[in-house]
Amino acid sequence: MWRTASILIGAVLMLLTLGIVMLASTSEALAQARYNNPNYFVIRQGIWLVVALVGALVAAKVDYHHYRWAAIPLQLFFLALLVLVVVPGVGVMVNGSRRWLRAGGLTFQPSEFTKPATVLWLAWWFDRYRRRASTLAYGLILPGIPPALMMGLVFIEPDFGATLLLAIIVGCVLFIGGARFGHLIIAAALGLSAFAFAVLHDPVRMMRVLSFLDVEKYAQKEGFHLMQGLTSFVAGGAWGAGLGNGLQKRFYLPEAHTDFIFAIIGEELGLVGTLGVLALFGTVFVCGLRIAFGAPDFFGRVIAYGLTMAITVQALINIGVVTGCLPTKGLALPFISYGGSNLLVNGLMVGILVNIARHGANDVEDEDLRDVKDRLRTL
């Protein structure tokens, strides 16, 4: 397991390095124009990077079995924070969404932390009620109540991207935790119709979907963001314009340093760069699943699986949005986009993964035997 963990750490460090370099390249013009300091974003991201690394180290040291007792309190804690976020006057409003909390000089986004908290909650639940997981109540409804509340709160922030991501993570963990396939499909269908209903009743989201369906038509207004993103890839070509030579970041592509930083990678580093990033996330995914596979117990396996999915699904959705495969969502690219909460949460998740890997043995036979033993015990 140590080798898998090393590869994972290596891939994540490469992503972090690329991220800070690309952020420096991307945000320079904007930071100069907005704050008269070309390094404004890089300095902040650098501080967060240190915090995230420390957090990851700590998480890698702490035995993940200790988290069992924290599952319920954490879930309640973040639920409370999310309630605070949507309370007017407490949550910080940016661009019409209340997503942030301010503590001291720092703002952070509780919805980011709901991801590991929810994974932890579900892992705890399924570890405890493994044998009843195939029932509707224990496999879907009861474990699903707190995450559903969270999703509801995130939804009214509003932050559709985070809602959807959380739903997908919950779905994945339920799936691996042992919920019935049929139940999951019904739940997914219900969730999607609710989501579709919400989209149809929100002109802004509706426009986003429409512009996604016909980029050219809406290229000047609603589709502008996406159009400029696509333009970056086209401008990049196979080998890219060269690091720092991109033009899209110079006020063509809005929010180039956050959600659309992948487009700038595409422009400056070309196909080589984007495929490289995709491969690194693929590596994270494979390593994560291997760690999950080799986890010593069910609890660890579900956690590892859930965290891996949380990272990779977010990355895939972000890349899908930037390349025009999915409608525009406000989701950051893990490890690379500017944003402290995102960086810290992803660092913590990788740390936990490494910790699980440390406990894991390649002793799969043992696991199988234990399973058999478990069955015998039930009999």
Added chain:
Amino acid sequence: MSLIRQRLRFWITTIVMGVAFAVLMVRLASLHLGTNESLRQRVTRARTVRQTMRVGRGRILDRHGRILAMDLILHDVCADPAALLREGHHEFIGARLALMLQLEPAMVVGRLSQAGRRYVRLRRAVPDEELRAVEAMKFPHVWFEPASVRSYPYGGTACHVVGFSNVEGVGGAGIEQQFDRYLRGREGLRISEQDGLGRELYGRRLLEIAAQEGADVHLTLDLDLQEMVEAALDEALPGSGAVGGWVIVQRVRTGEILAMASRPYYDLNAYGRAPEDRRLNRAIGYVYEPGSTFKVAVIAAALDAGVVRPDQVFDCENGLWHYRGKSLRDYHPHGRLTVADILKKSSNIGAAKIALELGEVRVEEALRRFGFGRRTGVEIPGEEAGILHPRSRWTSISLTRIAMGHEVGVTSLQMLNALCAIANDGFLLRPTIVSRVTDPRGRVFRETAPEVLDRPLSAAGARRICALLERVTEPGGTGTKAAVPGFRVAGKTGTAQKPIPGGYSDDRNIASFVGVLPADRPEIGIIVVLDEPQPLRTGGAAAAPIFSTIAQRAVRHLGISPDGPPRVIDPTIEYSPPAFPESNRDSGQSL
């Protein structure tokens, strides 16, 4: 849940995610390497900016560097009607602006009331004083855009030579048109990338072609002389009753044109209001039957060919000669005249007989070698070639008519140039009005050197005819009024009836005088032509006095010394310096 089933679900997850990864990879590859050429071009176009750098038009200068045409930077007054309307100031500001800019108030207010427009140009090229007054008012949403305007400081002086350029900066006449290529310069081009806010990124220039300033055209014209000539013309024209008149002054030895004036004329700063008729440069663009001045060429050819001698006598038939069934008349009847006197008294019959002696072939060849029937190639547009029909189209009496300057059409420049060839030892030069074209840094693009077009006469023949032409301005000749005190003038009068439908007019003439001076070493040639002078209709009476006036002023201005035998300083005469009062000087020093 069994481990087996969980493992299955792991695999399902892996496959689904693997598909997602693969889809994104394909998508990325198709975006990066895509064959979407139109998008690629649009991206390039949207991100690059092309700027043309406009340059000022070159100047036109006279031979001493005085500016005849130049660019001035003035300002257009512009306004934003939409903003003015929104703030409700359009009526007040419109009225004030109309007052200050001398515009129609209703029109200005009307133009400022267009809610849908963000830009109107109220008046082009506002003079600086008016502009300062408007500027001082600090009207909102009114601004000034620099605009270059062609300015002609001397107005109508030499207007037909200088010409004008239009609002777009394209030459429309004269030197402005002919040398447009040089004057206009070359626009610079800069292609660079711009950022999303449309700002040029200075560090990322893709292409930069420096602009080339318009070149200056230096004319051979002497502005002082030009003004003298025009003044003389303007003084004389009203009294002469002529509808038009034109003068060319040319340097005999180089072919440089020192002055060229044509009346009627127009003000270059208001060329748009000038009718076509006034814009015609009659000195090169008006073809007329030259009359007697043309005899010079025929007689010179006959003398040079040795067909006749100056003292050979011809019978001038007492003013009426029937030849081949047509009658030929002299203005003043003469009996028997020598060739020299035929020229002096300008006998048509005598000239016809001399031409017959020379024969059609040699007459045509001589005339063509004098440059008749083709353009001289002077650097001004609008030059006419004149008319000299090929011999095959001549009738049996054509020769006698051509000899007296009928049945041919010439421009004044051709006529003057032919006479200058006679004065220049027989070398026919190309008349030239542009001496050189230089750029603002002094590089010379083009320089004109004297160019010999042909040599119609030998040096001896040329001097002989020149000597005969001197007698025209001596007592008894037709051109006595062209005499210049202190100078001997070689010249010839010309009077031709203007053709009208069905024949020639009796009372409408082209009167001209062409001459060179000083006669024994000619320096300048001058032609004066009057169109329909009344009541004095002959060249000797109408054109010769103007010639005399112009010549007198020209020789003084150009510093041409009078003729006459050079005075030899006799070394035997003791030179005594003026006596200075020695004592004074000494005392001055001692002080």
